[in-house]
Amino acid sequence: MQAAFETSTFIKEYFQENRDYFQEQLLSEAVNVRDKIEEILLIGNIDLLNNAQKLVVYVMDQSDKDVRAFAKQEGIAWATHSLTLTFKLEWVQAIRRTLWKLLNKFVDEQDLEYDASDFFTLEKQINDQLDQFLNTFFICYSDYKDQLLEHQKQLVENLSVPIIPITSDMCILPLIGVLDDHRARIIEEKVFTAIDELHIETLIIDLSGIAEMDGAVIDQFLKMIDGTTMMGCKPVITGLRPEIVRHMVSLGITFEDRAITSGTLQAAVKRYTSLDK
Template sequence: MKTSTHETYADYFDHRQEDFSQQLLCDASQVRDKIDEIHRVGNIDLFENAHKLVMYALGENTSLSSFAEKEGVAWAQHELTLSFKLEWVQSIRRTMWRFLHDYHEENKNQYGNFFELEKQVNDTIDQFLNGFFLSYSRYKDALLAAQRELVENLSAPIIPLSDRVCVLPLIGEVDEDRVETIETKTLPEIKRLQIETLIIDFSGIAQMDTQSMNRMMKTINGTQMMGCECIITGLRPQIVSNLINNDLQFDPNIITKGTLEQTVNDFFFSKQ
């Protein structure tokens, strides 16, 4: 398509932008009632962005990728429904071709190269969709990774009490997956922080199943293998009964105490 033809098409759509928006509304039935909500939630002007996409499809699209990426991030950030976006873009495509048909009906002597036009318009819109969905997915993947890391850190929050003494408070449900997370996070931290004494407080856990407890005991023994003294506090009667009934025992070098407060007081007073 020649540059002059590009400008002719662009002028045609520019002058009929309002009509285009109205026909777009009629075609995108599912999105129609969500336009104001999408603008309010994400500050996204669907009509303005539709016009931009049309202009990209009719002219140079060197910044198309950045436009698609920005759109993808915006929809991901505000958790807007992807099906609305897909219907909107496909409605833009259909409405655009109706207008191009009208253009050629009005300008029978200026057909230009229709096949080149078809390839450019559809390829541009497809490139936008690909860029949009890739950007959306990358943002969501990064968000999930950050949330996963946060959850893992909260699952095994090692709190320094001094340069060489830390406490690991366990709160909530502890299943095998969480024990694995605790092991994965704790052992490297012992080395990184050069922890000499780790106090593991069980007072926030009412119950643990046998498999999780067995795995947890191995993790605790692993701290000893790394040269870190381990002190267990806050074991509740239910957990102790579970240990007894299943013939599970801590390593003889593991120290157990009643409460975290008692342990901290005893430890620091004894060091004075």
């Protein structure tokens, strides 16, 4: 048997001749996945049946390079389209069981004799290749998913700090939603970078969309205002809501000597654009 299995050409030829048998057995093994084959093809243009046959050929060839490359390709595809990992695991395990059925059929039909040593050698070769595929797939899936999440995080952070140019040296920073300590630090970083890169001389910060700021956030915000001034940019605060003003007064905090305040964004824009003319 060992000599027969070492001759991969014979095995691959047998596999090619029995593709229909392999596919039929695979579909019977992968009970939960078989109903999702068309859906996965539509969502990610991933042909599970064709890819299963590719994987079997790579495993039979004992091609580490092809197995790893294919696993990376599959990992990125599944991560990109957020396909369910449980389906992938069930599918590969079904491929494993089906491949062993096919090899058993091959041995029976060829009437080959083999000993335990031959069997365990074959078992290790095949299962090591399939395990390598799974390990590489999951690592690549996880890494690519992390990259996507980081990209989305950066996108959200950029959208949450929309610094909008009004003139060549004046910008608006409209803030909305919840302003916590983490977001305040992101805003500070984005503001300092924008002042440096865009040469901003006047930054109008509109807080009309912020309903609440706790003491720690107010303190962080004031530090940002001080840093803005130190960089030669004039901060203008607009849209302070009564709730925030009352909270600042109770804490004994004020923007006095730190920034100019204006009731509305519209009034501040009108005032400072007219000064440029």
